[in-house]
Amino acid sequence: LTTTRYLKRMGSTLRRTDLLSLSNLRNDGRKSHEIRRIRTQIGTVAEHCGGSAVVEMGLTTVLATVRGPIECTRRSDELSDRAIIDVQVKTAPFAPSGDRRMANPTSDRRLIEQSHQLKRTMEAAVLLHLYAKSKIEITVWVLADDGGRLPAAINATTLALVDAGIPLKDIVCACSAGISSEGGTLVDLNRREESSFGGQPAVYLPCAMLPQRGTVVLSQCESRLGSLKQLELVLDAAMDGCLAVAQHLQAAIREHSASLLVARSGQASVQYSFAMPTTSC
Amino acid sequence: TMSKFAASYISIRDDSGSSSLSLNEKNFLRQGALSLNSSRILRTDGRSPGEIRKLKLDLSRSHNAAECTVQLGETRISAGIVGHLQPPVSEDRPNEGIVSITVDSNPMASSSFGMMPPLTTTPGNVDRPHFMSTVDDSQKLLGNRILRFLERSILLGGTLDTEALCVEAGAWVWKLSLSVRILDHGGNLLDAALLASMATLRHYRKPNVELVKEGGMPILIHSDAEDPSPLPLNHTPLSVSFALIHADDVALSTSSSMTVGALVDPTEREELVQTGSVSLAMNAHSEVCLLDFGGGCELEPTQLKQCWNLAEKCILKLCEQLEDSLKEADEKAQHERLYRLQKQHQHPNLPPLPETLTPKVPFWHEENEMEIDTNHSIANTSQELQDAEIKAKDREQEEYKAKALEYNLGHVTAKVKETDESKSKENVGQSNLLAAMLKSVQKIPPPENKSDNIKAMDVEAALDRPKADKVSNLQVKESDTPGKSENQKPTVGLKSTEDSDEEVPTSLKSEFAAEVTKTCPATNDEDCVENLASAIKKKKKKKSSKTKKRP
Numbered sequence: 108l109t110t111t112r113y114l115k116r117m118g119s120t121l122r123r124t125d126l127l128s129l130s131n132l133r134n135d136g137r138k139s140h141e142i143r144r145i146r147t148q149i150g151t152v153a154e155h156c157g158g159s160a161v162v163e164m165g166l167t168t169v170l171a172t173v174r175g176p177i178e179c180t181r182r183s184d185e186l187s188d189r190a191i192i193d194v195q196v197k198t199a200p201f202a203p204s205g206d207r208r209m210a211n212p213t214s215d216r217r218l219i220e221q222s223h224q225l226k227r228t229m230e231a232a233v234l235l236h237l238y239a240k241s242k243i244e245i246t247v248w249v250l251a252d253d254g255g256r257l258p259a260a261i262n263a264t265t266l267a268l269v270d271a272g273i274p275l276k277d278i279v280c281a282c283s284a285g286i287s288s289e290g291g292t293l294v295d296l297n298r299r300e301e302s303s304f305g306g307q308p309a310v311y312l313p314c315a316m317l318p319q320r321g322t323v324v325l326s327q328c329e330s331r332l333g334s335l336k337q338l339e340l341v342l343d344a345a346m347d348g349c350l351a352v353a354q355h356l357q358a359a360i361r362e363h364s365a366s367l368l369v370a371r372s373g374q375a376s377v378q379y380s381f382a383m384p385t386t387s388c
Numbered sequence: 389t390m391s392k393f394a395a396s397y398i399s400i401r402d403d404s405g406s407s408s409l410s411l412n413e414k415n416f417l418r419q420g421a422l423s424l425n426s427s428r429i430l431r432t433d434g435r436s437p438g439e440i441r442k443l444k445l446d447l448s449r450s451h452n453a454a455e456c457t458v459q460l461g462e463t464r465i466s467a468g469i470v471g472h473l474q475p476p477v478s479e480d481r482p483n484e485g486i487v488s489i490t491v492d493s494n495p496m497a498s499s500s501f502g503m504m505p506p507l508t509t510t511p512g513n514v515d516r517p518h519f520m521s522t523v524d525d526s527q528k529l530l531g532n533r534i535l536r537f538l539e540r541s542i543l544l545g546g547t548l549d550t551e552a553l554c555v556e557a558g559a560w561v562w563k564l565s566l567s568v569r570i571l572d573h574g575g576n577l578l579d580a581a582l583l584a585s586m587a588t589l590r591h592y593r594k595p596n597v598e599l600v601k602e603g604g605m606p607i608l609i610h611s612d613a614e615d616p617s618p619l620p621l622n623h624t625p626l627s628v629s630f631a632l633i634h635a636d637d638v639a640l641s642t643s644s645s646m647t648v649g650a651l652v653d654p655t656e657r658e659e660l661v662q663t664g665s666v667s668l669a670m671n672a673h674s675e676v677c678l679l680d681f682g683g684g685c686e687l688e689p690t691q692l693k694q695c696w697n698l699a700e701k702c703i704l705k706l707c708e709q710l711e712d713s714l715k716e717a718d719e720k721a722q723h724e725r726l727y728r729l730q731k732q733h734q735h736p737n738l739p740p741l742p743e744t745l746t747p748k749v750p751f752w753h754e755e756n757e758m759e760i761d762t763n764h765s766i767a768n769t770s771q772e773l774q775d776a777e778i779k780a781k782d783r784e785q786e787e788y789k790a791k792a793l794e795y796n797l798g799h800v801t802a803k804v805k806e807t808d809e810s811k812s813k814e815n816v817g818q819s820n821l822l823a824a825m826l827k828s829v830q831k832i833p834p835p836e837n838k839s840d841n842i843k844a845m846d847v848e849a850a851l852d853r854p855k856a857d858k859v860s861n862l863q864v865k866e867s868d869t870p871g872k873s874e875n876q877k878p879t880v881g882l883k884s885t886e887d888s889d890e891e892v893p894t895s896l897k898s899e900f901a902a903e904v905t906k907t908c909p910a911t912n913d914e915d916c917v918e919n920l921a922s923a924i925k926k927k928k929k930k931k932s933s934k935t936k937k938r939p
C-alpha cells in the first residue's frame with residue numbers, strides 16, 4: 108500500500124504518526140540507524156578553565172569544563188604514579204529530566220553513578236601516568252535533557268579534554284542504542300524512546316568506545332533482553348553509532364584547531380593539508 | 389565538592405585500602421592474572437579464572453518478614469525484607485506499590501570503612517550528619533554503586549512489578565523495605581548483594597489482607613492462620629562479576645598489547661588490583677537483565693562477548709544452587725509452622741488477645757518482626773488458630789467417618805477400644821465440654837480428686853517398669869512425633885490402671901500421638917497442619933462417638 112494511495116483513502120485526517128509508521132520512521136522523523144544532529148562548540152568558557160566544550164545531540168545539551176592537571180587538595184587522594192580524575196555531573200535547575208524530581212542535586216544517586224561511570228571511562232583514555240600526584244577535575248553541566256545524557260556528557264568531556272591539551276590515547280565517543288517495539292535496533296535514542304511507553308519496557312544501551320583502537324570502554328544496560336545474541340546485536344548497533352559520532356567529533360576538533368592556528372599566525376585563512384572527513388554515517 | 393577534612397581523632401591505620409597494597413603484591417597478583425610467567429592463569433586461592441567461590445545461603449522467614457544471609461567465600465552479606473501497608477505515594481500513581489532499598493556499609497564490614505549512615509532509595513532527611521567527613525569517597529561510591537545495581541536490576545530490570553503490590557487502588561499499597569547489610573567485605577559485593585536480595589524476595593511471603601469497610605487500616609492476617617502468598621516476581625536475575633586486569637600497566641599505556649585477564653568473582657585483593665570490571669545479570673532462562681561494564685579498562689568487543697558467554701555458564705550454576713536452597717528453606721519454614729501449631733495446642737490456655745494484630749493507626753511499625761520467636765508467635769496465633777480449628781472441625785468429621793469405616797485401620801481402633809474400656813463414661817460428645825475438662829485438669833486439679841490423682845500417678849510410675857515391654861510400641865510411636873516427649877511418662881501405665889477422670893486427658897494424648905503418625909506421613913505439610921489441628925480435637929470426638937457407637 109503506497110503512501111499516495113493511503114493518503115487518498117484516509118483523506119485529510121492523516122496524523123503525523125501514521126505517516127511515520129508507514130515509512131518506518133521514528134517519532135522525530137529519523138531512520139532507525141540515524142543519529143541526531145550533533146553541534147559542538149569548543150572553548151566556550153575560556154578564561155577560568157583549562158578547557159571546555161558544549162555538545163548538542165539533538166535537543167540534549169551538555170557543557171563540560173576541565174581543570175587540570177592541578178595539585179590535589181587532599182593529600183590522601185593523590186596517587187604516587189599517576190593522576191586522578193575527579194568528575195562531577197550536575198543538572199541545571201532549569202533542566203529537569205522528565206518527571207523525576209531530585210530531592211538534592213548534589214547527592215542524587217543517579218548523578219553520582221553517572222559521575223563515577225564518566226570517571227572510569229576517562230581513566231581508560233587519558234594518559235594518567237604523565238602527571239603523577241595530580242588531579243584532573245571535570246565538571247559536567249546538563250543544560251537540557253532529551254535522552255542520551257551520559258553519551259552526550261562523554262562526548263563533551265572528550266572535547267573539553269582536547270581543548271585543555273591533556274594527552275589522550277584516543278578520543279572517546281559515545282552513543283546509545285536500543286530495540287524498537289518491532290524488534291529492530293535503533294541508534295541514539297531520545298527521551299521518549301528511552302522511557303518505557305505503551306507498556307513495553309525500553310531497551311537502552313549507552314556505549315562508549317575508542318574509535319581508532321576499536322575497543323569498547325563503557326556499556327550499560329538495565330533492560331530485560333531475550334538472549335545474549337540480542338545483546339550482541341544491540342552492542343554492535345551502538346558501536347556503529349559511536350563511529351558516526353566519532354567522525355563528527357574529529358571534524359569539530361580539526362576545525363577548532365584550524366581556527367586557533369589562524370588566530371595565532373594572523374593569516375586570514377589556512378589551507379590544511381589533511382583530508383576533510385565525510386559527514387555521512 | 390571538596391569537603392573539609394576535619395580529623396578530630398587519629399584513625400586506625402587500615403590495611404585493606406588500595407593505597408596500602410604494596411608494589412610487590414600488586415605485581416604478584418597481576419602476573420598471576422595475566423599468566424605472564426606460567427601457561428595458565430593463577431589466582432591466590434587456587435581457583436580457575438572461571439570459578440566462583442563456595443556459596444552458602446541461610447534463609448529464614450517469619451510473619452511478614454524474610455531474611456537471607458549469603459556467604460560467598462569471605463564475603464558475607466545479609467538482606468532482610470519487611471512489608472508495611474500505607475497509602476500510595478502520589479495521586480497520579482494510585483496503583484503502584486513501593487519498594488525501598490537500603491544499603492548499609494559500616495566499619496563492621498571492613499577496616500577501610502568509616503561510619504556512614506545507610507543509603508536508601510526513598511528520600512530521607514536532607515542534611516547529612518557531620519561525621520560523613522571521615523568517610524572515604526570510595527566508600528560512598530561503593531555504597532551508591534551497590535544501591536544503584538540493586539535498584540536497576542530489581543526495579544528497572546522488570547523483576548518486580550510495583551503494580552502487583554497494590555491492595556486497594558488509591559487507598560492502600562504495600563511498601564516493601566529491603567535492607568542490605570554488608571557484614572564482611574571479601575570482594576565482589578555486587579553479586580552477593582544481588583543474590584541475597586533475590587533470595588529474600590523469593591522467600592518472603594506476603595500475608596493476606598482483610599479490608600476494613602470504613603476506610604481504616606486493613607488487617608494483616610497472621611501467616612500461621614492463613615497461608616501467605618509469595619511475591620509475584622517475573623524472574624530471578626543473578627549476576628556474575630569479572631575483574632579485568634589489563635596487560636599494559638598505566639606506566640606503559642602506549643603499548644598496543646590488548647591482553648586482558650578476566651577473573652570471575654574477585655576477592656578483595658584482586659579487586660584492588662583490577663583495572664576495570666564487568667557485571668552481567670541474567671536469569672535461569674538465559675535472558676539478560678542487566679549489563680554493567682563500567683569502564684576503567686578498554687576491551688575489544690570480542691573479548692567482551694567472551695566474558696558474557698562465560699558469565700552465562702556461571703549464572704546457570706548459581707541459579708540452580710539458589711533454587712535448591714530456596715526449596716530447602718521453604719520446607720523448613722513449613723515444618724516450623726507445624727511445630728508452632730503443635731506447641732500452641734499444648735498450651736491453649738493463654739490470655740485472650742486483641743482482635744487485630746496492629747492497632748488502627750496509620751504507619752504503625754512493628755519492631756520485632758525479624759525474629760522467629762515462637763513464644764511471640766504463639767501468643768499471636770491463638771486467636772487465629774481457634775478460628776482455623778473451627779474450620780477444620782467440619783473436615784475432620786468426614787475424615788473420621790471415612791476412617792472408621794476402613795477396616796485395615798482396625799488395629800488403631802482396637803487400641804482405642806482397649807483404652808476406652810477404662811473410660812465407660814457417658815461423656816457427652818461435645819468437644820467444648822471436653823476442652824473445658826482439659827483446661828480444668830491442666831490448671832488446678834479439683835481438691836476432692838487430688839488424692840486420687842496422686843495415687844494414679846504413683847501407680848503409673850510403679851507400673852512403668854513392668855509395663856515397659858508391653859507399651860514399647862506405643863513409646864516408639866510417641867518418640868517419632870516431635871515435642872511429645874513429655875507425654876511419655878504419664879501415658880505409660882495406661883492400659884492397666886483403674887479408670888479415673890484424671891486419666892482422660894493423658895490417654896487422649898497418647899492416642900493423639902499415634903493418630904498423628906498415621907495421618908501425617910510427613911510429606912504433605914499443608915494437610916498436616918489441618919490434620920494436626922483436627923487430630924487434637926478428633927480424640928475427643930472419637931472417644932465420644934465411640935462411646936455412642938458401643939451398645
